[in-house]
Amino acid sequence: MAEADNHARTRHTLGWRAWLGQAVLYGLFALVIGVFSHWPPYRHLPPDTAVIKLSVLHTGKPKSACHQLSAEELAALPPNMRAPVSCPRERSPVVVELDIDGAAAARIAAPPSGLSGDGASAIYTRLAVAAGERAIAVRLRDDANNADFAYHIEQRVTLAPAQVLVIDFDAEHGEITLQ
Amino acid sequence: MTRTIAPSGNAAWRWLEQGFDRAFGASGNPLRLLGALLFLCFAVLLVSGAWLYAGYDTSVRGAHASVARLTESRWSMGALMHSLHRYATDAFVILTVLHLVRELLYGHWRHFRRFSWLSGCALLPFIGAAAIGGFWLVWDELGLFSAVASAEWLDALPLLGEPLSRNFLRAAALSDRLFSLFVFVHIGVSLLLVLVAWLHLQRVSRAVVMPTRALAFGTTLSLLALSVLAPVAQPAPANLARIPAALSFDWWVLWPHALMYASSASMTWGIVLAMGAGLCALPFLPGAPRAAAAVVDPQHCNGCRRCFEDCPYGAVSMIAHPTAGHGRELALVDAALCAGCGICAGACPSATPFRSVLQLVNGIDMPGLTVDSLRQQLREGLRASSAPRPLVLFACLHGADSTRVAANDVLVLPLICSGQLPPAFVEYALRDGAAAVLVASCHDYGCEYRLGARWTGARLNAQREPQLRAGVARSRVQWLAAERGEEARLVAALDALRERGARDGQRAMNGHGADHG
Structure with missing residues (x-):
């Protein structure tokens, strides 16, 4: 039979052109991998730019205060749930404002996490800013019943190109930090 | 749509395959043996990965230093294995895409092929996660960039109370346990990938899992030659206080990060999920009736x-x-x-x-x-x-x-x-x-x-x-x-x-x- 076995045929009929073709195609395969494995370089930031990461993980104050239940309110509850004082679990959202050189750069209101809204509020955002000396002002509010920002900081920082400045909230010491 | 794409794409791919036949012969043609080549690449990854892991230190302080030790001499076995591992990963991604495109153009997704198609689609996120996770382990500038970008991408999903990105704010916040997670993502997901690949082959008998000897030799040799001629350089160690202005970037694997920063995390999720949903929906679209069974x-x-x-x-x-x-x-x-x-x-x-x-x-x-x-x-x-x-x-x-x-x-x-x-x-x-x-x-x-x-x-x-x-x-x-x-x-x-x-x-x-x- 003229074309009895495809495998055998392939082995026997590959001439020098085929071998050259293989060498070229293997080379091309390696070249395509090698080139795009390194090039072109990825420029994540424009030159002379720094990054500010505003990241806060903080549990807001309870949205409403504990209160004594009236006799009517207690009577309306099932017998096993008649606690005299009710403390709602829901927390206030955390609001953070960031000004750079006097201009508003970010205003984020993060709701509390959790199905009952009693978890921490999380904020994470990044801003690219021109390197150099900058006036940073950060305000944080964690009480829905108080319109004032309970925590604030104003600081002049010198940002080097490609530097990352992290703005966080230290709940233990009750202060906004710039690092 | 599938009816109009398939014939023209089918002809184009067939033309390419027949061109490759002239060089490799039909029975050794890499375009006809893409699945088998993927198994070959996986074997190369397994061997080179085992070599690298033997000398790897899974700690914040030790990770980069241990890789640097392995690769300090350009002509050392560690440097060769490091480069081979990286290039085999790139080859794996390229071959996966080609395999997907081939089956797509040939219309191999319907009826009796539905299970193989869907299980193949299920492999894609595993491949992506394992490949990207490998960059984190090196814990250099590129690894840190990829880890942060991945965390920011995942944070766009409303799944976690605490953003993952907060893990990368300060060096002091990093723990060795984070590297256990990295190891799981890279090695654990790779092992899961094997399991899904096994499922992928369940509906075909006598699956070709190794290419012909000549093709295996040629492919491995070209990856080795590339590793020797253009060894992968190791960037500076990860530094959380700065973002490098320009990164030597592996576009084959890390393209989702570039896409995310060029658009947004939500849009990248939208694109990726729409592509995945589109691929998974193909077998359920109306099309040619099923051939009568024997x-x-x-x-x-x-x-x-x-x-x-x-x-x-x-x-x-x-x-x-x-x-x-x-x-x-x-x-x-x-x-x-x-x-x-x-x-x-x-x-x-x-x-x-x-x-x-x-x-x-x-x-x-x-x-x-x-x-x-x-x-x-x-x-x-x-x-x-x-x-x-x-x-x-x-x-x-x-x-x-x-x-x-x-x-x-x-x-x-x-x-x-x-x-x-x-x-x-x-x-x-x-x-x-x-x-x-x-x-x-x-x-x-x-x-x-x-x-x-x-x-x-x-x-x-x-x-x-x-x-x-x-x-x-x-x-x-x-x-x-x-x-x-x-x-x-x-x-x-x-x-x-x-x-x-x-x-x-x-x-x-x-x-x-x-x-x-």
């Missing part, structure tokens, strides 16, 4: 197991024969798995046209094109032919277009797959007046039904049952692998058979004359 006739099935052995999709199983004697088996076709290719009908020993029965009933047969109707077409075609001794062409419907070789002296009998042809039909055609028989199939690794071309060749070469009998003159039989676009080869083969027939006829006449002289 049917077993218990009266004529002798339980020989040939159809069970030859089925490319494991659609045939053997059960105890309900009516025949003890120990006899009966083939059972699972219609959900059956491709309707007819390879089982070609394997059946009862499919011999020499049986002197009015209606030829096969043990297992195709409702759309039974062996009886094939015998009838052959008989009537030979009888009706205007040529005294026509050529018979048994042609696979998915191979070279047999309508382009129409001639008065050629009787064309289309088959669902060349594997549907019982070899006895070749002898039957020759005895019934055919000058020669040409069996046209697809290439070995280009068969629409995977194994049809291979089994056809093996049967005609008496290497697999049912065999073409030894007494049949091989000079009057030709098996040709010719796909769509290779019709010229079909024409050339028919011309060669005509010439050979004429030569043999002349020789016979001369011999006859000499005898009488």
